[in-house]
Amino acid sequence: MEVMRSAARFRAACDAARTNASTVALVPTMGALHEGHGSLLRRAREEAGLVAMSVFVNPLQFGQGEDFASYPRNLEGDVATAQEAGCDLVFAPPEEEMYPEGPLSVTVDPGELGDRMEGRSRPGHFRGVLTVVLKLLNLTGRCRAYFGEKDAQQLELVRRMTRDFDVPAGVVACATVRDLDGLALSSRNSRLSPEQRSAALSLVNALRRAARLVEEGERRASVLRAEMAKRIGAEPLARLDYVAVVNDRTWEEAEVLTAPSRALVAARFGPVRLIDNMLLRWPGT
Ligand code: AMP
Secondary structure (H helix, E strand, C coil): CEEECCHHHHHHHHHHHHHCCCCEEEEEECCCCCHHHHHHHHHHHHHCCEEEEEECCCHHHCCCCCCCCCCCCCHHHHHHHHHHCCCCEEECCCHHHHCCCCCCCCCCCCCHHHHCCHHHHCCCHHHHHHHHHHHHHHHHCCEEEEEEHHHHHHHHHHHHHHHHCCCCEEEEEECCCECCCCCECCHHHHHCCHHHHHHHHHHHHHHHHHHHHHHCCCCEHHHHHHHHHHHHHCCCCEEEEEEEEEECCCCCCCCECCCCEEEEEEEEECCEEEEEEEEECCCCC
């Protein structure tokens, strides 16, 4: 497996693979790999000839006062994990390689969905995400690009961007990987104290409660939101940020569910902000 820091060399490696009739897969990450990333890499390994993973903690998607400086970084460990998962190439550019001219003057506008939920709590976040993802996809060229449902709003915005900008990348969605107790895996989990980690289970418990209510016939979004907020609010170490229910296809926030929907939650546990989401559906949908 090769580790590259140069964008030009990365682009050349992807071009060369396609010349040899290989499909190229890109798995974009911020490193500090866990089994969630591992599942994306293994899926890519099954579906592509060249599996490339990028590791870049993108400053553009972190706001003032967010955890850019304290975000976990472990390139050596990531390289070993990636190799084990069958990755062929790790692209780990330094910041100067991605932003050689300093701050960009042209960035991607995520549109109205980019201002809701995560976008409302983290202004500018999705502009930063989409801008770096577009750069990575442009360097990679025609490819399949793997994203986790764990970051469902990000996944939807990437889908919209590739469609709206005719980016030659097929977006592949991968299911959320959870710990045995249900906590969604996240690089940020490593910063939780044992007490905070157990409090963080309130996120998945709230989502599971909403999913069960919907299976049992509840269709009122206000009831689902209230139930989720109550579960998370009952946890003294949790500081709730938002709960939301959206149509899973349109991402509109209807008051009555008429089609498969998605519940989304965000909360802080000490210094760590976590998000999670779950599909809400019922028999026949
Ligand atoms: P990150 O390094 O957190 O930016 O994540 C890189 C990719 O891995 C994104 O597409 C995430 O949605 C995905 N990912 C992160 N955590 C998980 C998880 N627990 N299960 C599945 N995919 C995940």
